[in-house]
Amino acid sequence: MNSDQICNQSNGNEQQQQQQQQQQQMYNSPTDLINSVDSIRLKLTDDWKLLSSIYDLLVDEKAFCTASHEWNEKIVQFEQPKELKKLIDLKIDENKSLTMPEIEKICRQIIKYSISELCGYVHGDGIFSPGGSISNMYGLVLARYRRHPNIKTGGMFGLPPLVLFTSQESHYSLKKAAHWLGFGMNNCIEVATNERGQMSIEDLESKILDIKAEGRVPFFVNATAGTTVLGAFDDFEKVANICEKYNLWLHVDACLGGSALFCYKYRQLLKGLHRSNSFSWNPHKSMGAPLQCSLFITRELELLPQCNSLAVDYLFQQDKFYDISYDTGNKSIQCGRKVDAFKLWLMLKARGYGSFGHLLDYALDISKIFVNKLKQRKDHGFRLVLDEFQYTNVCFWYIPKHLRNLEETEEWNNQLYEVAPKVKELMIREGTLMLGYCPLQYRNVGNFFRMVFTCFPIINDSELDFILDEIERLAEQCHKHTSNGFV
Amino acid sequence: MNSDQICNQSNGNEQQQQQQQQQQQMYNSPTDLINSVDSIRLKLTDDWKLLSSIYDLLVDEKAFCTASHEWNEKIVQFEQPKELKKLIDLKIDENKSLTMPEIEKICRQIIKYSISELCGYVHGDGIFSPGGSISNMYGLVLARYRRHPNIKTGGMFGLPPLVLFTSQESHYSLKKAAHWLGFGMNNCIEVATNERGQMSIEDLESKILDIKAEGRVPFFVNATAGTTVLGAFDDFEKVANICEKYNLWLHVDACLGGSALFCYKYRQLLKGLHRSNSFSWNPHKSMGAPLQCSLFITRELELLPQCNSLAVDYLFQQDKFYDISYDTGNKSIQCGRKVDAFKLWLMLKARGYGSFGHLLDYALDISKIFVNKLKQRKDHGFRLVLDEFQYTNVCFWYIPKHLRNLEETEEWNNQLYEVAPKVKELMIREGTLMLGYCPLQYRNVGNFFRMVFTCFPIINDSELDFILDEIERLAEQCHKHTSNGFV
Numbered sequence: 001m002n003s004d005q006i007c008n009q010s011n012g013n014e015q016q017q018q019q020q021q022q023q024q025q026m027y028n029s030p031t032d033l034i035n036s037v038d039s040i041r042l043k044l045t046d047d048w049k050l051l052s053s054i055y056d057l058l059v060d061e062k063a064f065c066t067a068s069h070e071w072n073e074k075i076v077q078f079e080q081p082k083e084l085k086k087l088i089d090l091k092i093d094e095n096k097s098l099t100m101p102e103i104e105k106i107c108r109q110i111i112k113y114s115i116s117e118l119c120g121y122v123h124g125d126g127i128f129s130p131g132g133s134i135s136n137m138y139g140l141v142l143a144r145y146r147r148h149p150n151i152k153t154g155g156m157f158g159l160p161p162l163v164l165f166t167s168q169e170s171h172y173s174l175k176k177a178a179h180w181l182g183f184g185m186n187n188c189i190e191v192a193t194n195e196r197g198q199m200s201i202e203d204l205e206s207k208i209l210d211i212k213a214e215g216r217v218p219f220f221v222n223a224t225a226g227t228t229v230l231g232a233f234d235d236f237e238k239v240a241n242i243c244e245k246y247n248l249w250l251h252v253d254a255c256l257g258g259s260a261l262f263c264y265k266y267r268q269l270l271k272g273l274h275r276s277n278s279f280s281w282n283p284h285k286s287m288g289a290p291l292q293c294s295l296f297i298t299r300e301l302e303l304l305p306q307c308n309s310l311a312v313d314y315l316f317q318q319d320k321f322y323d324i325s326y327d328t329g330n331k332s333i334q335c336g337r338k339v340d341a342f343k344l345w346l347m348l349k350a351r352g353y354g355s356f357g358h359l360l361d362y363a364l365d366i367s368k369i370f371v372n373k374l375k376q377r378k379d380h381g382f383r384l385v386l387d388e389f390q391y392t393n394v395c396f397w398y399i400p401k402h403l404r405n406l407e408e409t410e411e412w413n414n415q416l417y418e419v420a421p422k423v424k425e426l427m428i429r430e431g432t433l434m435l436g437y438c439p440l441q442y443r444n445v446g447n448f449f450r451m452v453f454t455c456f457p458i459i460n461d462s463e464l465d466f467i468l469d470e471i472e473r474l475a476e477q478c479h480k481h482t483s484n485g486f487v
Numbered sequence: 488m489n490s491d492q493i494c495n496q497s498n499g500n501e502q503q504q505q506q507q508q509q510q511q512q513m514y515n516s517p518t519d520l521i522n523s524v525d526s527i528r529l530k531l532t533d534d535w536k537l538l539s540s541i542y543d544l545l546v547d548e549k550a551f552c553t554a555s556h557e558w559n560e561k562i563v564q565f566e567q568p569k570e571l572k573k574l575i576d577l578k579i580d581e582n583k584s585l586t587m588p589e590i591e592k593i594c595r596q597i598i599k600y601s602i603s604e605l606c607g608y609v610h611g612d613g614i615f616s617p618g619g620s621i622s623n624m625y626g627l628v629l630a631r632y633r634r635h636p637n638i639k640t641g642g643m644f645g646l647p648p649l650v651l652f653t654s655q656e657s658h659y660s661l662k663k664a665a666h667w668l669g670f671g672m673n674n675c676i677e678v679a680t681n682e683r684g685q686m687s688i689e690d691l692e693s694k695i696l697d698i699k700a701e702g703r704v705p706f707f708v709n710a711t712a713g714t715t716v717l718g719a720f721d722d723f724e725k726v727a728n729i730c731e732k733y734n735l736w737l738h739v740d741a742c743l744g745g746s747a748l749f750c751y752k753y754r755q756l757l758k759g760l761h762r763s764n765s766f767s768w769n770p771h772k773s774m775g776a777p778l779q780c781s782l783f784i785t786r787e788l789e790l791l792p793q794c795n796s797l798a799v800d801y802l803f804q805q806d807k808f809y810d811i812s813y814d815t816g817n818k819s820i821q822c823g824r825k826v827d828a829f830k831l832w833l834m835l836k837a838r839g840y841g842s843f844g845h846l847l848d849y850a851l852d853i854s855k856i857f858v859n860k861l862k863q864r865k866d867h868g869f870r871l872v873l874d875e876f877q878y879t880n881v882c883f884w885y886i887p888k889h890l891r892n893l894e895e896t897e898e899w900n901n902q903l904y905e906v907a908p909k910v911k912e913l914m915i916r917e918g919t920l921m922l923g924y925c926p927l928q929y930r931n932v933g934n935f936f937r938m939v940f941t942c943f944p945i946i947n948d949s950e951l952d953f954i955l956d957e958i959e960r961l962a963e964q965c966h967k968h969t970s971n972g973f974v
Binding site for chain 1: 535536538539541542543545617618619620621624628638639640641642643644646647648649658659660662663664665666667668669670671672673674769771778779795797820821822823824825
């Protein structure tokens with residue numbers, strides 16, 4: 001498997017047909033996906049038992065050592081990368097999942113051979129970083145380096161302002177990155193969005209032209225795959241056209257939505273991703289990898305080490321006796337790093353990457369069922385922020401009984417926007433649910449609930465009703481308390 | 488306990504007297520420190536058993552939940568920060584260590600109440616970051632913000648070059664940071680060092696004057712507490728005098744040496760640290776906290792949130808029902824972050840922070856014993872890079888028999904510099920030892936061994952002999968193989 005292959009499967013008619021066939025083969029009936037996801041769900045309690053073996057694994061593999069008489073044992077059992085590839089079955093399969101003894105065996109192997117790098121299986125050039133904010137910074141620094149390699153040595157002082165573009169619905173890390181990396185937040189231009197939350201192509205082009213007319217220099221566009229609040233996916237094909245036209249680096253913040261690469265039904269959300277120069281992807285979001293697990297991936301071969309390398313002899317000796325291309329330190333801005341790659345690899349290895357496709361397809365299906373339930377409960381006070389959502393984010397209000405069928409004045413709206421924070425407070429105090437809320441200030445819209453479905457937990461239909469019933473119960477309880485002077 | 492108090496204990500006569508008294512009380516005889524450290528060492532195998540309870544802890548505290556019928560249980564048991572402080576004994580003691588049942592109890596409490604912030608116990612303003620490289624970036628961005636707050640919005644484009652100074656022995660992350668943050672590596676000026684590896688104060692001042700004469704703007708000096716190769720500590724008092732004279736931000740990269748804050752015998756290494764504006768400290772180095780555990784700490788109150796904040800409504804709601812000063816997101820450049828604070832807090836809590844003082848005092852003592860052993864083995868081919876080291880790094884060559892008592896020509900040196908890489912290769916293949924090597928190129932010195940002592944493992948005297956014997960054995964074996972044509 002290879003990110004190129006996956007991205008490209010959503011392009012070209014022939015490929016689309018193939019994909020549809022594959023999808024049909026995969027889901028012959030509506031129950032196929034459900035069965036596939038249930039088999040994962042029912043085995044979760046068994047999977048978690050792996051944690052009970054961690055201590056035994058470490059003891060058996062002699063990871064603990066307090067005294068010199070134990071030094072007869074090897075500290076590390078070195079094998080050349082080529083040999084390790086034979087000893088440990090690194091290949092990730094689509095549908096082959098592993099049994100618990102097999103997963104244990106891999107953990108034992110990793111403990112035994114650890115210290116060697118195991119990054120070679122992410123195709124294309126890339127690096128794991130400690131989070132999406134920093135992955136996005138990698139994109140900005142790489143784009144800047146391609147445009148002006150001399151900034152690496154000389155800095156940005158003499159230059160006309162370099163400008164990046166990102167939609168007003170995109171993640172705040174782009175603005176923070178513009179601040180940290182010395183561009184300045186005013187050189188991070190907010191592009192308007194359409195009703196669904198997607199970047200307006202017209203506004204993007206018009207703002208690029210405005211900036212050029214001012215003598216500032218556009219160099220970078222960030223598109224988003226799964227915006228934070230509404231879960232919107234920008235139209236990557238159209239954004240890529242603009243970037244080609246004006247010679248701009250296209251980065252995709254796919255921290256939230258990148259996991260759709262594994263989907264069977266919804267992979268087309270990422271159509272055009274292959275035309276970007278780089279993208280960020282956080283398996284710790286939709287896929288449920290433990291924090292932190294974030295990747296920066298670029299198609300520009302050689303650029304990453306060229307951009308970030310520095311001769312550091314005490315760490316990255318050139319006179320090693322194995323293939324030093326496994327030393328990825330020169331690509332990174334960090335020195336000591338966690339082996340975040342292992343988590344992702346073990347997840348994909350243990351379940352088969354296709355399992356995550358099923359789980360995410362299911363999360364998208366269930367989010368659409370949730371939207372339908374909200375529509376059905378319209379008369380019971382539920383109101384959607386958008387009629388439909390592209391990804392697994394569902395945003396909605398609950399209108400308590402005492403606010404229904406009244407004129408929706410500014411005062412009425414302000415009362416509505418107080419509902420979510422109050423319900424959230426009760427949720428936390430009672431401990432029954434955890435559900436976020438937020439406003440969309442640039443749309444002049446106040447607090448609403450935001451439910452984001454992910455691979456784990458695997459939510460079922462009846463649980464959706466529980467969630468809605470609970471919101472209703474808490475909201476009415478809230479009002480009762482308020483009117484009785486309890487709060 | 489408070490970092491101010493610790494730093495300041497090394498200042499002022501009265502405090503010095505107190506400290507000496509305390510030290511004397513602590514170590515009445517040479518065996519006192521040994522006994523204290525041995526009691527930790529002998530209990531390690533018991534401590535590690537905590538790992539075997541992790542699964543049970545998570546099951547008992549109902550962290551796992553697959554089905555809706557388990558939803559009667561609370562997802563989180565919310566308590567106000569004030570109440571949590573009563574429920575969980577947050578205070579870290581100097582000498583009180585916890586029993587295993589007490590440590591288990593704390594882990595259970597954290598699982599039970601987790602999601603609440605637990606950062607409030609690091610005094611002064613600061614933030615955990617994913618590593619020393621990024622902690623050092625925090626220092627640079629904060630210093631830049633104090634000097635030119637407008638850079639946050641406008642960028643650095645119109646300005647005369649801002650210049651930072653750091654010693655040629657300092658960590659490479661400063662240069663990488665200069666590249667990333669837009670200063671450019673040529674605006675990161677390398678200051679010469681003395682024989683021990685400490686920054687030359689004369690060269691620092693002279694280079695500051697040179698840069699000013701060129702029209703560039705000095706704004707930041709990085710001093711180092713524990714350089715990577717030689718373990719040198721800059722003279723913070725003298726560097727601080729220069730910084731005050733020229734109004735420069737003083738940052739201390741104490742990633743390696745910051746743990747000396749806990750020392751009883753060697754705390755004076757950090758004399759003057761209190762005069763810095765900020766410092767970085769990685770408990771994942773000398774103290775043995777699991778990767779990643781890095782802190783950025785600054786004395787400039789209010790500056791960190793002012794510098795890095797951004798209104799982010801969907802995350803940092805202002806209408807929460809608890810004290811929002813516990814939300815540290817506005818100080819950070821990151822969004823999702825690991826709870827690295829917990830590891831450090833639990834370590835200090837479980838053992839008492841004084842234990843780490845003993846362990847590090849012991850590591851420094853044993854490194855000096857190692858230096859003496861190397862001197863005693865001078866005739867057996869061992870040669871020190873420096874006569875003495877300030878911290879726990881010990882750098883040395885091994886001269887194989889066939890190279891001894893020959894004229895030390897350039898060719899002879901080149902042969903000597905090949906010894907460490909060859910021995911390291913054999914070490915890894917045989918798995919008996921792991922010991923780094925590196926050159927010091929700006930001193931025109933080739934590869935030598937670099938042994939760095941840390942709190943864990945706790946090395947004893949006989950193990951030092953094993954290490955030296957093993958290096959000797961492998962080096963001679965290496966030469967034998969080479970002359971027999973085996974390699």
